[in-house]
Amino acid sequence: MQRKAIEIVPPLTIIYQELHEPNAYSNYGTTIDLLYWVLIRLRDPYIKSVNKDCFESVLQKVPSEMKATPPNLIFQIASAKQSTSEEKWKNAAQGHSTFYAYHGSRLENFHSIIHYGLQQNMCKTALFGKGIYLSSELGVSLPYSPVGYGWGGSVLGSELSCVALCELINHPDVKQGNSGDTSRNRVVDSAGGKVPNKYYLVINSELVRIRYLLVYSQDFRAPRSTDRRGLMAWFGRHKLLTFVLGYIVLLTSVGLTHNKHVEKYYRLFVQKAGFD
Known part of the structure; x- marks a missing residue:
């Protein structure tokens, strides 16, 4: 019985907010009894x-x-x-x-x-x-x-x-x-x-x-670092900004591919690298 009550207990911040509602006990009666036993009786x-x-x-x-x-x-x-x-x-x-x-x-x-x-x-x-x-x-x-x-x-x-x-x-x-x-x-x-x-x-x-x-x-x-998982999580939280940045990068790439100066330096780089 207590195990089932624990499994349906929502986060305490939600319970605290709901306690001010008139039907709080009818909605969370078992949960309130359990919390009273844990937090008040077992002192x-x-x-x-x-x-x-x-x-x-x-x-x-x-x-x-x-x-x-x-x-x-x-x-x-x-x-x-x-x-x-x-x-x-x-x-x-x-x-x-x-x-x-x-x-x-x-x-x-x-x-x-x-x-x-x-x-x-x-x-x-x-x-x-x-x-x-x-x-x-x-x-x-x-x-x-x-x-x-x-x-x-x-x-x-x-x-x-x-x-x-x-x-x-x-x-x-x-x-x-x-x-x-x-x-x-x-x-x-x-x-x-x-x-x-x-x-x-x-x-x-x-x-x-x-x-x-x-x-x-x-x-x-969980480490709070800038590793691949942390970076992907950041992109996931900022989807609109990620889309805008991606669009800017795409436009920049298209513009550079049609730039004569960029093409000139690219050919020199390929020649020196021995790819030709």
């Missing part, structure tokens, strides 16, 4: 966009050694002041330091991840033990976030992928591949040995919180 956590100028400072929370494609958009995941889950996090963090790491997942998983957090019992990968897998490298997490298809009316585009930037508590239940302590670099049920380098394995979901969402949008990736 913890809430999402804030991050200014483009701050992208580098966000990514520097986990300095990467590997080259990775930067995101097109970054959103901060913020919690309400009276959030129970945030209070649990703060209590668990007392006496411990914290650090950041990346977590990749499929696009359709992020609604649950944002609102209910990462859960160790929901993670299917268990080569090195059951838990939540994260990495200190964005390039390691990106392959776990394939492109998914979202709402076609979104300004972000319909093809998206997301990576979560999480804050972790430096607790013994957060296993680290770069630790020399065997109690910190493996779990009891591991089939593959110790946790690999640049990986983290969290076996207690209360020790990890999502702080940022890195979004990769197919629409935002």
Whole structure:
């Protein structure tokens, strides 16, 4: 039911205009109910966009050694002041330091991840033990976030992928591949040995919180350059001007072909080039 409602949702600018009409609810009743549920009822956590100028400072929370494609958009995941889950996090963090790491997942998983957090019992990968897998490298997490298809009316585009930037508590239940302590670099049920380098394995979901969402949008990736596709798109948007320019070029070409001076220099050029 909700999926069908999402598919017929028009762009929000249209909905905003239609809300002032007297029959708005009869036309968009299901859509309005859905938006109310998403935007009003689900207020913890809430999402804030991050200014483009701050992208580098966000990514520097986990300095990467590997080259990775930067995101097109970054959103901060913020919690309400009276959030129970945030209070649990703060209590668990007392006496411990914290650090950041990346977590990749499929696009359709992020609604649950944002609102209910990462859960160790929901993670299917268990080569090195059951838990939540994260990495200190964005390039390691990106392959776990394939492109998914979202709402076609979104300004972000319909093809998206997301990576979560999480804050972790430096607790013994957060296993680290770069630790020399065997109690910190493996779990009891591991089939593959110790946790690999640049990986983290969290076996207690209360020790990890999502702080940022890195979004990769197919629409935002399109380069704004003067290549052939960009030039053809410009011609497509300016059809009348293109026609006028083409007509001028045609007239100029016809005029030059009947000009004696042009014919003289053309023959000299052909002779020197050795075409005769």
